[in-house]
Amino acid sequence: MNTHQATKQLDPPRATIQRGDWLLMIGIILLGANLRAPLTSVGPLVSSIRDSLHLSNTSAGALTTVPLLAFAFLSPFAPKLSQRFGLERTLFASLLLLTFGIGIRSIGGVTPLFIGTILLGLAIAVSNVLLPSLIKRDFAKNIGVMTGIYAVSMNLCGAIATGVSVPLSSLLGLGWRGALGCWGILSLLAVFFWIPQLKPRPKARTNVQTTPREKSTNLWRSRLAWQVTFFMGLQSLIFYTVIAWLPEILKEQGLQANEAGWLLSIMQFALLPFTFIVPIWAGRLQSQRLLVALTAGLFISGLCGILYGSPQLILLWVIMIGIGGGFAFSLAMMFFSLRTQSTQEAAELSGMAQSLGYLLAATGPVLFGWLHDITHSWTIPLLMLIVVSLFIFIFGMGAGKKGYVK
Numbered sequence: 001m002n003t004h005q006a007t008k009q010l011d012p013p014r015a016t017i018q019r020g021d022w023l024l025m026i027g028i029i030l031l032g033a034n035l036r037a038p039l040t041s042v043g044p045l046v047s048s049i050r051d052s053l054h055l056s057n058t059s060a061g062a063l064t065t066v067p068l069l070a071f072a073f074l075s076p077f078a079p080k081l082s083q084r085f086g087l088e089r090t091l092f093a094s095l096l097l098l099t100f101g102i103g104i105r106s107i108g109g110v111t112p113l114f115i116g117t118i119l120l121g122l123a124i125a126v127s128n129v130l131l132p133s134l135i136k137r138d139f140a141k142n143i144g145v146m147t148g149i150y151a152v153s154m155n156l157c158g159a160i161a162t163g164v165s166v167p168l169s170s171l172l173g174l175g176w177r178g179a180l181g182c183w184g185i186l187s188l189l190a191v192f193f194w195i196p197q198l199k200p201r202p203k204a205r206t207n208v209q210t211t212p213r214e215k216s217t218n219l220w221r222s223r224l225a226w227q228v229t230f231f232m233g234l235q236s237l238i239f240y241t242v243i244a245w246l247p248e249i250l251k252e253q254g255l256q257a258n259e260a261g262w263l264l265s266i267m268q269f270a271l272l273p274f275t276f277i278v279p280i281w282a283g284r285l286q287s288q289r290l291l292v293a294l295t296a297g298l299f300i301s302g303l304c305g306i307l308y309g310s311p312q313l314i315l316l317w318v319i320m321i322g323i324g325g326g327f328a329f330s331l332a333m334m335f336f337s338l339r340t341q342s343t344q345e346a347a348e349l350s351g352m353a354q355s356l357g358y359l360l361a362a363t364g365p366v367l368f369g370w371l372h373d374i375t376h377s378w379t380i381p382l383l384m385l386i387v388v389s390l391f392i393f394i395f396g397m398g399a400g401k402k403g404y405v406k
Contacts, residue, residue, distance in 0.1 A: 070121025144283025271326030
């Protein structure tokens with residue numbers, strides 16, 4: 001009997017998703033939905049916030065930079081928090097902090113605005129880091145599918161938040177405080193779905209996935225870990241820079257403000273199918289180098305199109321950038337699982353890559369704007385992003401090669 005029980009505990013991870021996992025799946029989807037919407041909802045309302053609180057343009061712009069700095073600060077510590085309190089409890093606490101931060105941000109006033117922004121940035125940082133390791137532990141045979149599901153949820157809600165912020169603020173008369181505060185309802189819903197995950201886990205299920213490796217890996221000395229980190233950071237730099245500046249570029253090319261805004265939304269919607277398809281595709285490949293090449297090619301083609309291509313094809317160029325972003329983000333999330341051999345190692349690689357990656361990404365919009373100010377043109381800034389795309393290819397070739405961090 002004891003031999004049978006021991007064998008049962010060492011069974012390989014399940015190849016199919018069982019009935020008991022559906023509640024966890026819903027929790028993961030809701031958690032993913034909260035990782036971008038509280039941030040992307042701010043951009044369309046920046047002018048209203050600035051005018052209401054009499055902020056400078058620099059202070060208003062900091063509302064999008066502060067969360068990235070929060071990501072960079074807390075991401076390295078998230079794996080330690082997970083080790084100390086457990087994955088589920090740490091993620092549950094991050095959802096509570098996120099809900100609290102959204103509420104504080106919506107009170108009104110400059111101080112609550114920035115305190116709430118910092119708190120929700122810290123909360124999202126924890127979830128960003130730990131969600132890939134949770135998927136690696138509980139869905140080891142379905143990493144691609146589950147990564148795709150939460151990536152779609154994240155990006156879909158982020159795109160919706162961009163589009164509905166102004167209607168919620170003006171058409172429904174909620175103002176910018178109410179429009180930002182609405183996202184607390186979504187985070188509160190996620191809190192309730194995570195309560196069942198706080199129950200003690202069955203011992204057999206825990207032993208399958210979480211047995212630590214005998215020898216820990218120093219990721220800071222791992223060439224592969226650095227390649228994953230730079231891939232993560234550079235693709236984030238392009239995404240956040242394009243989110244911040246694409247409408248301004250398009251307006252100077254003759255588009256109306258509402259047309260430029262719609263194109264930005266289309267770009268975000270264009271990446272959605274690929275954030276689901278690419279993780280599944282990547283999970284079935286031993287090497288992801290082909291996908292890396294496609295990613296860089298899409299970025300370079302779209303950026304060159306905006307810089308040198310026909311204005312009549314602007315929709316095509318924007319969609320190509322969006323698809324490239326979908327490829328890049330999905331690959332970055334998959335590398336955390338594919339290039340590691342344990343749950344804790346995945347969390348630590350995720351923490352390292354997202355800490356330094358978001359710190360690198362935070363420089364993108366500022367550097368892009370500075371280059372525009374000194375050149376009075378978008379040519380040099382866009383060429384900068386094309387060069388960044390080439391580096392994405394270089395580091396991605398290393399990150400996409402079959403192997404594990406060591």
